[in-house]
Amino acid sequence: MNIEPTSRSLELQERLSAFMDERVHPAEAVHAEQLRDSGDPHRHAPIMEELKAEARERGLWNLFHPHADAHPSVLGLSNVEYAPLAEILGRSRLAPEATNCNAPDSGNMETLSMFATDEQKERFLEPLLTGETRSAFAMTEPAVASSDATNVEMRIERDGDEYLINGRKWWTTGALHPNLDVFIVMGKTDPHADRHRQQSMVLVPADTPGVRVLRNLPVFGYEHTEGHGEVLFENVRVPVSNILGEQGGGFAIAQARLGPGRIHHAMRTIGLAERALELLCRRATERVAFGKPLAARANVQDWIANARIEIEMIRLLTMKAAWLMDTVGNKQAKTEIAAIKVAAPAVAQRIVDNAIQVHGAAGFSDDFPLAEMYAHVRTMRMVDGPDEVHRMQLARQELAPYRAARP
Amino acid sequence: MNIEPTSRSLELQERLSAFMDERVHPAEAVHAEQLRDSGDPHRHAPIMEELKAEARERGLWNLFHPHADAHPSVLGLSNVEYAPLAEILGRSRLAPEATNCNAPDSGNMETLSMFATDEQKERFLEPLLTGETRSAFAMTEPAVASSDATNVEMRIERDGDEYLINGRKWWTTGALHPNLDVFIVMGKTDPHADRHRQQSMVLVPADTPGVRVLRNLPVFGYEHTEGHGEVLFENVRVPVSNILGEQGGGFAIAQARLGPGRIHHAMRTIGLAERALELLCRRATERVAFGKPLAARANVQDWIANARIEIEMIRLLTMKAAWLMDTVGNKQAKTEIAAIKVAAPAVAQRIVDNAIQVHGAAGFSDDFPLAEMYAHVRTMRMVDGPDEVHRMQLARQELAPYRAARP
Amino acid sequence: MNIEPTSRSLELQERLSAFMDERVHPAEAVHAEQLRDSGDPHRHAPIMEELKAEARERGLWNLFHPHADAHPSVLGLSNVEYAPLAEILGRSRLAPEATNCNAPDSGNMETLSMFATDEQKERFLEPLLTGETRSAFAMTEPAVASSDATNVEMRIERDGDEYLINGRKWWTTGALHPNLDVFIVMGKTDPHADRHRQQSMVLVPADTPGVRVLRNLPVFGYEHTEGHGEVLFENVRVPVSNILGEQGGGFAIAQARLGPGRIHHAMRTIGLAERALELLCRRATERVAFGKPLAARANVQDWIANARIEIEMIRLLTMKAAWLMDTVGNKQAKTEIAAIKVAAPAVAQRIVDNAIQVHGAAGFSDDFPLAEMYAHVRTMRMVDGPDEVHRMQLARQELAPYRAARP
Amino acid sequence: MNIEPTSRSLELQERLSAFMDERVHPAEAVHAEQLRDSGDPHRHAPIMEELKAEARERGLWNLFHPHADAHPSVLGLSNVEYAPLAEILGRSRLAPEATNCNAPDSGNMETLSMFATDEQKERFLEPLLTGETRSAFAMTEPAVASSDATNVEMRIERDGDEYLINGRKWWTTGALHPNLDVFIVMGKTDPHADRHRQQSMVLVPADTPGVRVLRNLPVFGYEHTEGHGEVLFENVRVPVSNILGEQGGGFAIAQARLGPGRIHHAMRTIGLAERALELLCRRATERVAFGKPLAARANVQDWIANARIEIEMIRLLTMKAAWLMDTVGNKQAKTEIAAIKVAAPAVAQRIVDNAIQVHGAAGFSDDFPLAEMYAHVRTMRMVDGPDEVHRMQLARQELAPYRAARP
Numbered sequence A, B, C, D: 001m002n003i004e005p006t007s008r009s010l011e012l013q014e015r016l017s018a019f020m021d022e023r024v025h026p027a028e029a030v031h032a033e034q035l036r037d038s039g040d041p042h043r044h045a046p047i048m049e050e051l052k053a054e055a056r057e058r059g060l061w062n063l064f065h066p067h068a069d070a071h072p073s074v075l076g077l078s079n080v081e082y083a084p085l086a087e088i089l090g091r092s093r094l095a096p097e098a099t100n101c102n103a104p105d106s107g108n109m110e111t112l113s114m115f116a117t118d119e120q121k122e123r124f125l126e127p128l129l130t131g132e133t134r135s136a137f138a139m140t141e142p143a144v145a146s147s148d149a150t151n152v153e154m155r156i157e158r159d160g161d162e163y164l165i166n167g168r169k170w171w172t173t174g175a176l177h178p179n180l181d182v183f184i185v186m187g188k189t190d191p192h193a194d195r196h197r198q199q200s201m202v203l204v205p206a207d208t209p210g211v212r213v214l215r216n217l218p219v220f221g222y223e224h225t226e227g228h229g230e231v232l233f234e235n236v237r238v239p240v241s242n243i244l245g246e247q248g249g250g251f252a253i254a255q256a257r258l259g260p261g262r263i264h265h266a267m268r269t270i271g272l273a274e275r276a277l278e279l280l281c282r283r284a285t286e287r288v289a290f291g292k293p294l295a296a297r298a299n300v301q302d303w304i305a306n307a308r309i310e311i312e313m314i315r316l317l318t319m320k321a322a323w324l325m326d327t328v329g330n331k332q333a334k335t336e337i338a339a340i341k342v343a344a345p346a347v348a349q350r351i352v353d354n355a356i357q358v359h360g361a362a363g364f365s366d367d368f369p370l371a372e373m374y375a376h377v378r379t380m381r382m383v384d385g386p387d388e389v390h391r392m393q394l395a396r397q398e399l400a401p402y403r404a405a406r407p
Helices: A008-036 A046-056 A079-089 A107-116 A116-128 A251-286 A298-327 A334-364 A370-380 A386-405 B007-037 B047-059 B079-089 B105-115 B116-129 B250-286 B298-327 B335-364 B370-380 B388-403 C005-038 C045-055 C079-089 C104-116 C118-130 C248-286 C296-328 C334-363 C370-380 C388-402 D007-038 D047-059 D079-087 D105-115 D118-130 D251-285 D296-328 D335-366 D369-378 D387-405
Strands: A135-139 A154-160 A162-173 A180-188 A199-205 A211-218 A226-237 B134-138 B155-159 B162-173 B180-188 B197-204 B213-217 B228-239 C132-140 C153-161 C160-174 C182-186 C200-207 C212-218 C230-239 D135-139 D154-161 D162-172 D180-188 D199-205 D211-216 D229-241
Touching: A008 A046, A008 A298, A079 A251, A079 A298, A079 B250, A107 A116, A107 A135, A107 A251, A116 A135, A116 A180, A116 B250, A116 D296, A116 D335, A135 A162, A135 A226, A154 A180, A180 A251, A180 D229, A199 A226, A199 A251, A226 B047, A251 A298, A251 A334, A251 A370, A251 D105, A251 D387, A298 A334, A298 C296, A298 D296, A298 D335, A298 D369, A334 A370, A334 A386, A334 B370, A334 D296, A370 B335, A370 B370, A386 B155, A386 B197, A386 D251, B007 B047, B079 B180, B079 B298, B079 D180, B105 B116, B116 B134, B134 B228, B155 B180, B155 B335, B162 B180, B162 B197, B162 C079, B180 B250, B180 C104, B197 B228, B250 B298, B250 B335, B250 B370, B250 C388, B298 B335, B298 C296, B298 C388, B335 B370, B335 B388, B335 C296, B388 C248, B388 C296, C005 C045, C005 C079, C079 C248, C079 C296, C104 C118, C104 C132, C104 C248, C118 C132, C118 C182, C153 C182, C160 C200, C182 C248, C200 C230, C200 C248, C248 C296, C248 C334, C248 C370, C296 C334, C334 C370, C334 C388, C334 D118, C334 D162, C334 D369, D007 D079, D079 D251, D079 D296, D079 D387, D105 D118, D105 D135, D105 D251, D118 D135, D118 D180, D135 D199, D135 D229, D154 D180, D162 D180, D162 D199, D180 D251, D251 D296, D251 D335, D251 D369, D296 D335, D335 D369, D335 D387
Parallel strands: A135 A180, B134 B180, C132 C182, D135 D180
Antiparallel strands: A154 A162, A162 A226, A180 A199, A211 A226, B155 B162, B162 B228, B180 B197, B213 B228, C132 C160, C153 C160, C160 C230, C182 C200, C212 C230, D135 D162, D154 D162, D162 D229, D180 D199, D211 D229
C-alpha cells in the first residue's frame, strides 16, 4: 500500500485550506443569518453562489470526479488524491456544495458520466457539472425496509414510447433545493425477472407533471436547504430515452454508485471529527471549573487521547479503501468500504458527543457547529445502508472459508 | 426499603394512564400541527389549554407537589407515590405541562412554597399553582462554567429599598413562554462573604424594565414553545421585598431545589425509555428485511433485552432515591440522587438510539417522537449539572473513608 | 416491593460479618499457603475444616437453604433475608464452602430436599447438610452446546432393576474434591419422548465402577480445589431407586434448580464487586504517580462513581428478584432472574478490571484477590447459561405482546 | 506513507508461515505436555530447543533486530519489513522464543547493540544473539508506581571500582528462565542530579552474590516458563565497567528501548487477534444451538464484523508507526507508538472475549489458547506503562498548541 500524496494533491490541499480559511469558514455565520432572515430554510442563500463562483475561479471545483474526460473542469483525481481534500471539505457544512462536491449531486454526476447517453449528458449532466442545476436521487421508500434494495416497490412500466411511473419515495435529498433540475428514480420495470434484474433507473425532470414534493423531512429538528423530500410520483410519464443505462440495470448502477458515495462520506466525516476535536481542545483549555481548566482533568484527557487514536485509525482505513479502489477497483475494495462506512461515523459520534459535554449547554445550541454535527453523524449510521447490514455482509465474507470447509 | 404502592398512588396511576390514552397521546399530532400552522414555535398551542382544563377537572394537577397545605389542588404525594406518575408523564412531551408538573415551574412552585413570604406567594405562587402563569429560573450564565455554582457572576446590589440587577443569563427555560410571569434570578449580593453565602435569589417580574429576552436557544435544531432564553438584565430594579428567603441564602435554596428536580427528571426519563422500547419492539416486529422481521435478529434481541434489564435497574434506583427522600430527607439521599441523575439518561439514550436504528431514516424525522427524545435525553446529561460533576462528587464520598484512614 | 430486612437477617449479617473479619479473611493467606505447600491444588486445606467447624458452631451454616424442615441446622431464610448474607459470603473465595453455602452443593442440597426419597435423603443429603461430604452436578457435555439443554446426549438406559449410564460430562464442578460422595447426573432416558420429557436425573455414588474423572479443567490458569472435572461414565450401573424424582422429569428439575442458583451467584457477585471497589479505592488513595494520588485523577474518579452507581443498581435488581421469588415464586420471577444473571457479572467485571488497572502489574498476581476475581467473573457470563441465551429469552418475553398483535 | 512490502519481507513471510504450520503449531501441545510432565513450569521444555535449532537453520532468526552489522545472523529488517513477520509470530506463544525474537531478550539485545562496549557485547550480547543464554530487564519496583519512571528507588552507588546495588525489583520477566545469564538493572546512581539524569543501567550477571530471585509472580493463574520474578538485590557488587552507556544515562536508554518494545508488542497482538478471530469463526460455524449454527446469529455476526474492522485499523496504525520509525525516527513516531500501544490490546481483548463466549466453558480451559490469550492481552494494557499514562501524554501533545495560544 502506497498512499504517498502526489504533488498536485498536496498543492490542492494547500489551496483548498486557504479557501476554507479565507472564504468558507467566515461565510458560515453569514449563511446561517441569510437563511434565518429569509424565513425559509429551503431558500438558496446568496452567499452560496458567491462561494461557488470563487471556488470555480480558484480551480477548486468538481474535485471528487475521477474521470478527467468528463468535463474541462474535472482534474480526474484518484481516490487517494481526493481523500485529504474531501476531509478538508468535511470541516464545514458549506464547503461541499461550494465546490460542487456535495452529495447526492457528486454521486449523480459520476453516475451520469458513466451510464448516460450523449443526449442525456448534454441535457442533465452539463449544467450539474457547471453548478447551475441540482439533482436528487430517489431510491428509499417509506413502506419498505430499503436496507434490502430488492424491496423497492415503485413501478416503472413501459407504455409505448414512454415509461409510466407510480410510487412514493422519501429521504430524497435535494428534492427541495431551489435549483433542482432532475430526479434519478429507481423502480421496478421487470417484476418477474431475476431479483437483481427487476430494477431500472430513469431520469425524471423535476417539472414533469405528476411529480409532487409532499413535504420536507426534518433531521433531528434541522431543516436543510437542499431538503430530504417525500415525493409522490403519480402517473408520471417520461420518454423511454430517459432510461439510464439499460432496462433491468438499476441494481447494478446502484451498486456502482454506492462505493464512492460511502467513501466520500467517510472522508468528510474525518474532517468533521477533526474539527470537533479542535473545538473540544480549545474549549477544554479555556473553560475553568473547580479551580482548573477542564483540559487538566484526566477524563477529558482520555477523551482527547482516544479521539486522536481513533481519528488516526479511521483515516488510515479510509486511505486503504481509497488506494484499493484506485488500484484494484471498487468491487475488490468492498470489505474496506463497508468497514470504513461503519467505523467512521461511530468514531466521529463519540468525539462530537465529548466535545458537546465540555461545551456545556452551549453545545446544544447553534452557537457552535457541534449540535448539527451530532445530528449529522447519527444519520451517517443509516445513510447508504444501516451499519447492521454492512456488518452482516462483512461477517458473511469473513465466515465464507469456514463454511466452505464444512462437509 | 419499602416501596409498595399506596392505594391512592395506584388509583392515580390508573386515572393518569386513562388521561394519557384518551387525551394526551391523541393531542400530540394536533399540538405539532397547531405550532406548525402558527409559524411561531413559541406560540402557546390552544390544545394545551384544553388539556390543562381537563387535567384539573380530573384531579390530575400539581401531582409533583409534596406539601398538601400549599394549595387546595395539591394532594401532597410522597416521592414514592409520585414516581410512577411522573414516569407516566414522561411518556409524552405534552403531559408535564398539561398537568402543571413541568420543569422549571414545578421546581419554582416547590421553592416558592418553602421560601416565599405570604405576599410573594399570593402574587407569584398562586397563579402558578392554578396554571395561569409560567415562571423561569435564571441561573446559568454564558461566560462561566455553571457546573460550579460559585462561578455565578451576575451582580445583585442593594441600593436603598431596591436591588439593582445586572448580568446575563442563558438557558433560562420558560423565558419565551407566552404566559411567562416571573423570573427567579440567582446572583451575587455579597461578593466578599463566604463562598456559599455570596449568592441570593430575587423574584423579577417578567415585565420589569431592563429585562430583555435576547433570543431563544435551539436544542439540536428544536425550538421549544417555552424556550431556552438568553436574557439580559440591565439596571433592573426590584423592591428589596422581592428577595427569596434571606440575603446570602441563594446557594442553600439552589441546593434544596436541585434534589427533587433531578429525581423528577429521572422519573420522567424512565417513561421516555419505556415508550422508546415500545416503539422499538413494535417496529422490529413489523419491519421485514432479508426475509424476516428485524425482531428475529439476535442483535436486535440483545438491544431489547438490555433495554429491559437497564430500565428495571434505573427504575429501582429511582425508587430507592425517592424512598430515602421520603424517609430520611433529600440531603441523606444525595448519593442515590446523583447516581440516578447519571444513570437514567445514559440508559434512555442507548434505548432511543437503538429504537431509531430499527426505524431507519424515519427515526430521524418527526413522524416518530424518537428524534426529539434523542435530543432531549442528550441534554439530560448536562441539565442540573454535567454528569462529570456528579461523578466527581460520588467518587469523593466513596473515597472519604480511605482518605480519612491515611496518616 | 418491600425488602425491609427482618431482624433475624440483620442479626445474622452482623454475626456473619464478624466471622468474616475474625476468621475468614485472615484464613485466606493460610489457605493459599497450605495449598501451595501441599503441591496439589485438589487437596483439602486443613484450615477449611477449621472454618467449617467454627461456622457450624456460630450458627452460620446452611444459610442458603429455604426450607426450615430440611434439617435442624437450617433456618429457612427467605431469599430477601439470605441475599445480604450471600453478598457478604461473596467477599471471600473461602466463605461459601466454610458455611456450607457453596455451589454446586447448595443447589444439590436444595434439589435433594425437594425431589429425593427418604432413603436418598438419608444416604446422600444428610452428610451434605452436615458438611461431611461433597457432591457434583454433571450436566454440561463437551460435544454439544449445553446452552440448549435439550442437546444433552448422555444415555441412561433402563436395564432391569438398574440404569446403565454411558457418556461424557465436563465442567462437573466438585468432581475433584477429596470429599466427593455423589454425582447428580443428567442424561437421556427417553429419547423418543417429548423434547422436555426425554431427560432424567440419577444419583451416582462417586465410587461406582465405570466412573472416571479424566482430568481437571483449569480456569484461566487456576486449578480450583473442588475442581471442574471431565468425567467419563462407561457402563456405569446404579439401581433404579437412584432416580431423582420421576423418569423423564430431568428437565423440570434442572429448571427448578437454576433459578436459585443464578440468584445466589448474583448475590455473591455483588459482594465480590464491593470488595474489588474497596481495593480500588484503597490503592488509588495510597498510590502516587506524577505528583498526586491516583484517586485525584478524574478518570479514576469516574471509575469509582460508576462502580457505586452500578453496584447500587444490581443490588436492587437482585433484591427485587429475591422478593418476587419469595412472594410469587421462582417461575414468576424469571424475567428478573435472567436480568440479574446478565447484569451482575458485567458490572463486577468492569469494576475488577478497573481495580486491576490501579494496582499496576500487582493486580495480575496472587498478591491481591483481583486476578482470580477477574477470571471468576468472566466465567459467570457463561455459568448457568451464556448471557446470550438469557438475552434471547428476555427479548422473546418482551416481544410477545407485539407478536400477538400481528395478524 | 508507503508500506508496500519488500520482496525479502514477502519471501520471509512465506517461509515463516511454513515454519509455523509445519513445526510451531504442532509443537504447542507437545510443549504443554512436556511442561506438565516436568511438574515445574520453569523447566525449559526440550521441544523449544528443537524449534530454535530449526528456526536458525531456516534463517528465521533474530528477525526483530534492525541493525545488520550487529551479528551475521541479523538481516537488519526495517520495522515495516518486520511488522508482518512479528504478526505471524504473535499467533503462537512459542514462536517468539523459537526465533529468538521474544521480549525482553529482543529489547535487551537491541539495547546492548546500541549502548554496550565491545567487551560487554562479547560477554553478554553474543550468546544472546545465538540463543544460548537469556536475559532479564529489572526496572519495575513493588513499592512505587513505576508508570512514572522517575519513581525508581533502587540504589546503585559507586564504591571505588565497583557499583554497589541495593533494592527490590519485580515483574522482572525472564528471571526464572533456566538459561538466564544477565540482568539489565535500572537504579539511581545520582539522586541529586536532574530528574532525568539520576538513573543508570548496569549489567548484573545472574550468578552475582546478593542476587536472589524470591519468587515467581503468576499471571491470572499462569506460571510462565521464563517467569516474572521478584528479585532482591542485596549488597550486589559489579565492576564499574558493567555500566551500560554512561552514568546518569539510564532514563535515556529506557526511552530508547521502549519505542521498539511497544510496537513489537502491538505487532504480535495483531497476530493474536487474528488467531482468536479464526477460532471464533471456526467454532461459530461448527457449533449448533437452538437449531442453527452460532454463526447464523446476528449478534455473533456483529462480533465478527467488528473484529475484522478493528483488526484492519490497528494493523494500519501499527504499519504507520513502523513506517515513521523507519523514515523519521522513533522519537518522531511517539504519537503513533503511544496510540497503537493503547489501541491494539483493547481490540484484541474484545475479540478474545467474544471468541471465548462462542466456545462456551471450553474457552476458559487450556483446550484452546483463548484463556491464556485473555490473560495475556489484559497484561498488555499495563506492560510498558499503563494505558492511562500513554493517554495522558497523547492528550498533552494534542493540547499543546491550544495551551500555547492562551495568554
